[in-house]
Amino acid sequence: MGDTIEAALAAGVEGKRALVTGASSGLGAHFARLLAGQGAKVTLAARRLAPMEALAAEIALAGGVAEVLALDVTDAAAVSARLAGQQFDILINNAGGGAAGPALEQTAAEIDATLDLNLKAAFHVARAVAAGMREAGGGAIVNIASILAHRVAGRTAAYAASKAGLLHLTRALALEWVRHGIRVNALCPGYVETDLNRDFFATEAGQALIRRIPQRRLGQPEDLDGALLLLVSDAGRYITGADIVVDGGHLVSSL
Numbered sequence: 001m002g003d004t005i006e007a008a009l010a011a012g013v014e015g016k017r018a019l020v021t022g023a024s025s026g027l028g029a030h031f032a033r034l035l036a037g038q039g040a041k042v043t044l045a046a047r048r049l050a051p052m053e054a055l056a057a058e059i060a061l062a063g064g065v066a067e068v069l070a071l072d073v074t075d076a077a078a079v080s081a082r083l084a085g086q087q088f089d090i091l092i093n094n095a096g097g098g099a100a101g102p103a104l105e106q107t108a109a110e111i112d113a114t115l116d117l118n119l120k121a122a123f124h125v126a127r128a129v130a131a132g133m134r135e136a137g138g139g140a141i142v143n144i145a146s147i148l149a150h151r152v153a154g155r156t157a158a159y160a161a162s163k164a165g166l167l168h169l170t171r172a173l174a175l176e177w178v179r180h181g182i183r184v185n186a187l188c189p190g191y192v193e194t195d196l197n198r199d200f201f202a203t204e205a206g207q208a209l210i211r212r213i214p215q216r217r218l219g220q221p222e223d224l225d226g227a228l229l230l231l232v233s234d235a236g237r238y239i240t241g242a243d244i245v246v247d248g249g250h251l252v253s254s255l
Contacts, residue, residue: 083128088132090139
């Protein structure tokens with residue numbers, strides 16, 4: 001059974017072309033390394049070229065294949081132009097973020113920026129990539145959402161709403177594109193340690209948050225590997241319109 005699962009995981013990744021957005025750092029960079037390590041030909045997409053070029057060199061040194069694509073995913077026209085005619089078997093819609101703050105104090109520009117990055121950009125990139133997948137006979141799209149798509153926290157109204165919208169978009173696209181052999185799913189990480197949040201989680205407030213996670217620890221990027229590989233590989237060929245939560249039990253913890 002183990003050999004069968006491993007073979008299915010490899011069959012869905014090795015030799016495939018994968019696009020990872022937000023690949024200049026954090027989870028995007030981790031997902032790119034993971035897929036390249038499984039034999040995928042990875043295209044790194046983000047606005048910052050220098051860190052992506054360094055990552056591509058790192059992947060090449062490890063025996064993988066990676067190329068760099070400068071792309072602002074919030075620019076719909078640029079997304080359409082840069083991805084037109086390109087074909088990918090896998091899309092990891094990872095680019096995301098947004099400023100936290102009280103809903104009554106956030107500016108309209110801050111709210112729009114969060115919705116543009118987390119929801120509208122994912123929609124535009126998915127549409128551009130799905131056009132090529134349709135021509136090729138199928139593919140796998142994974143939208144990176146969050147546990148805040150399911151359960152809210154203070155000072156995150158715009159972010160939580162955008163990620164909840166991304167989950168419903170995932171389901172809608174899964175239904176619409178299943179006839180083209182395109183599977184669309186979402187991955188909902190809990191609190192995962194990265195360079196961006198490491199300092200916060202070392203503070204008293206950060207430690208208090210960690211104590212609320214049933215496993216009493218932060219997630220590490222590699223904790224997401226199994227779920228991501230399942231969703232992009234033949235091992236998950238009958239999964240579409242789903243979202244997988246990876247959070248150490250945080251979502252089911254008591255109020």
